[in-house]
Amino acid sequence: MGDRREMIHRVVLPKFDANITEATIGEWHRSEGDAVHPGDVLVDIITDKANFELTAEAGGILRKIAAAEKSQVPLGYVVALVGDAADDLPDVAAENEKLMQEYLASVTGRTVSAPTGDRTGPPKERVARQGRVRATPRARRLAREHHIDLADVREKTGVEVLTEKEVRQYIEENGS
Template structure:
């Protein structure tokens, strides 16, 4: 029997609200199945299960606030392990009350008018002003589920007339801004908590190296000639792959600091995504070392829109082993990141720009990028950090190896 725990989705998370169970007792679970939705500061997160078995028992009710690490459910993996339950899990049933005819009629009337709806569906409906009495539920026993509400929202948008310029009012934009500000404030508070913890507890050291990007960009340009526009590779995909390969050579940076250095077997690269409404999210490119540059680009094209729509899975928020932050075009020349605990390193890429660059006694103008490493001095030192930057540069100078 397996205890399914409330996951930790980051250093800033202490608890979350279990909004809706996607699976019910008796359902067979496969690795990767979505078992529940959790409401956190980072939005509504889909929680995955990482073991196979039958959902034996649900221990937490929908709508309940749960601390990280709490047991949410029990999964029977068929190995015969027993988990004893406390007497509090099986309360004595109440003796049914015998109602008078008037009370029976009142109770029956109340039941007839009570709307059966999942907590998640109710939350979405209230946020979008959907009249529940007009919905027909397709869930168990006719209950209204998330899909019913989303369908109603889609139909309302489709049937809503497009206003003429003179008919535009201030109400709609103001409502949108307010929602964005609320989300942005929540995200910024979560980031602030994590970064405050990082700055307070982690002894950072910083290294910097300027890297020639001419060979990598030329390889990318040639590779993109045979690709359709929607599948073209961007420099960031090459940078992520190069970082993954460098971490494979310098594994002490692909680790966490939890009662000492804990090296990780998988290389899961967290990538900082700026949100339209303000703030950032850091979803993970899982097993980046085993992905090709093309596959990393496809993953980014999927992850970034979902991050900005707050539709990430728990594994994408909780399993990063190292983080990348990239300024991109039109940004600063350098960026020095703060480590996201319990990780032990973060690499920052400034804007790729043409600058004077000397090599083998020859001076020329080349596209270069300033790369910085922020690392935890408890876990590594400057020598190990320098080896990582050297390995990263080696792979960028040999892009065909990516």
């Protein structure tokens, strides 16, 4: 009996544009267990520049959705697996975690322990060591739309690289 893992097709977040490094998962048009055919729209992908439809390149059963709606993921992230019902599923969680770590390290310029891990040390002490505020493109856009200075968000949260989550939390807490 052969290795069935070769039959699984990984649906990967492709590179849409040279300046896009991450995207937000929009609405899923299919659910786990649904039959899909090549060309079927699987999910909406939202970037700072445009929205895209990610389509199935292979037919089969949508076996696993690996990226939830509204989650931000880097390019190359495996968002779903398509294959036959009998196919063994590869462990894409570890693969995606490694990719996320590499992406966050490239944004921060250093290795991080986890995307949403605990942050230690007094926030202002860590913030004082940095000049420019580092933030994801979505965080910058949200702050701009709400006329928020990202330095204020960084100072309040102590987070080294701001994401949309921290900016939204700041908006909720400060009524901006």
